[in-house]
Amino acid sequence: MHDYQTFLHHKLIIIGAGASGLMAAVTARDLGIDTAILEGNDRIGKKIAMTGDGRCNITNDYTMTGTDDEVVALSRKYHSSQAEFPLPVLQQFGIRQTIDFFNMLGLPLTTLKEGLMYPMSLQAASVLDIFELALEERNVPVYLNNKVLDVTVSSDHPRFKITCRTETDEQVVYTSEYLFICTGGLTGQNAGTDGSGYVLAQNMGHAMVEPVPAIVQLKVQYPYMKALSGIKIQGRAHILVNGEVVRSETGEIHFADYGFSGPPILQLSRIAAVHLSRGDSVTLSIDLMPKRTKEEVIEFLEMSWGTFAHRPVAESFVGFLHKKLVPVLLKEARIDQEPNLLCQDLSWKTKGIFYKILKRWDFKVIDTHSFEKAQATAGGIVTKDILPDTLESKLVPGLYFAGEVMDVDGEFGGYNLQWAWSSGYAAAMALGKHIFK
Template identity: 30%
Template sequence: MKNYDAIVLGAGAAGLMCAAVAGQRGKRVLVIDHAEKAGKKILISGGGRCNFTNTGTAPDRFLSANPHFARSALARYTPADFLGLVERHGIAWHEKTLGQLFCDGSARQIVAMLLDECDKGAVDFAFGRPVGAVDHADGRFRIGDAHAPALVIATGGPSIPKMGASGFAYDLARHFGLKVVEPRPALVPLTLGGDDPFRALAGVATGVVARAGKAAFRGAMLFTHRGLSGPAVLQVSSYWRHGEPIVVDLLPGRDEGWLRDAKRATPRASVGKLLAGAVPQRLGEALTGALGLSGELANLPDAKLAAAERALAEWRFLPSGSEGFAKAEVTVGGISTAELSSQTMEAKKVPGLYVVGEAVDVTGWLGGYNFQWAWASGWAAAQAL
């Protein structure tokens, strides 16, 4: 029987961070993962360059049944803290739009950095080892021939199952009597019904403001063979509920009355010609047809043009669903924050049991926020081990 101070289940972002920090604090740590190597989701993130954090990180950019839960961990381990680690390892990086930080080179550098930090803490690894039964007795957790007074669940959520993701964390949480907020796909493309004419626009992208409920995001929207994708749609997908529409401003920034003003300035022009200068041609043609606005502007009543303006500013798509966990970048929902300490990530009614990263009911926006939650929650738990 091998004795440890902590066993970490999952060699992803949160698990590696937790193990490295705890190990360097003098704790004997074992990381167990069913995969053959560490950080598989890290490696595919950000197009292989890993959007490892976001300088705009704030609690209001995360979804949770308790919107205040993430505040403590995020305040104690910040994007600047992680960036300092990246720079100490000599990893070149750059900032894209909206505070997103990426490696200049490869996501492999982030995995190598985390493994190096684990080596500094003398962390043990057991790869290619599916976790079977987890026994808990006399204040100790036992998995196979290893036991410890602390167990960290860092196995993520069910998004991207082809990478080995599953609902294992939820099953284990329920085994210990912890509640789970219903998980659903997030940062995921949305589908449109088979008869929706906009599916014929696959490959067309345009800048929009997309809304679902009270959430609104500006960015690109991409029409696909199955429906809608692109950053703006991925963002609102986390807030979207089945049966609800998403509302899209197809021409953001236009002043009220722009079509009527165009009628007075260029009465011989058509709505189609105006749209062709503002959106991709195929989309402009589809919108003109859907609005029923053929012919010259001079021949169209102002009331009809005003109605067209409203329609273009509040175009309603009714998704038939999403592309599910297979295409979801992350999961909304997870192990209930009501069960956990926001300071330590420890389960309130199971001393020694911790939950970090995506397994927790905390989900960030697109753009590096979920990695920052992984680093911050892993760091918080490591301070308490």
């Protein structure tokens, strides 16, 4: 890739060389559209390189059922103020098309646990390498170190005037007939994502849903979290809003000094973030023994305490609970100052505390980690002002959106990258149909 510091015109200019921008560029060029990319970083796909623990979780084949409802099931993995908005895009380019696309580029995929799909090399760098090759083979110029400062729209041609600042502090102007905003949300700020696309869109008349972090760790208010830090359990987590259970997830839950992480927590975090931003009360409830009902837990403990009545209470949890949990459970039951209390001497009140905590241990959620730690942005450009089939602006003809900049976010497990691929493709195909009729 080379830096260009000249005044240039292209039929289509794409702002952002992230996942959606790269997909849009390859697709548009294959349709014969003169296409260029403006990127503020010194290389393409910087955020892609950071995803999936450096392996890049490209998509998720969990919803591939081979039935007519396959795409509908996929669309339910997404959230937006307009719930049905993602469906027309996913109908055009779903998981099967994503797999075929990367095979076409020379990047075969492999499926690991829970449907998570990665490049066969298990290296995110492979994704960037293959896109660099694809852009070079198609002669798509990528203007690196070009930070977009402003976009002006004209009724004449060229329609769009894009002013950039280069790394040497020069101002460079590009013009185009069509413009794609593929700048991402507010996650991946270490990769240069700063929400600038929101400002550009708002300057052109678009409204926003206030962004909040999603797929992110939860902070809780609890005095003994440091003592629990480092514990990992197979449990079930429930998120409650104003006392009502909204959603539940099962899997490996991670305890940390600030609160909780792990796949179930990340899946629930969007609900927590949105409702915290509204001032609602949010509670995280942990079920330490999800494979047993409360009645079965009571029966199990009573049998254990009866069989080993002569043992201290602290030892009665050995073998089925993480060792670091026990001292905190004793504090909750207010018997931590009685280390020699025997099982046979437990009161019914104390037993009741244990029964409750093992099946429903409540923690007050006070915040999430920041966008810097989040894997997705909930919120963004309001979708009611965007055509759902083409992703073209209803307010500014010739302006298109793709990726996370819109008010669409997916669940944990590769769904946000899938939205980037799908929306980048759909926008480019719509433009191709418009230009070539």
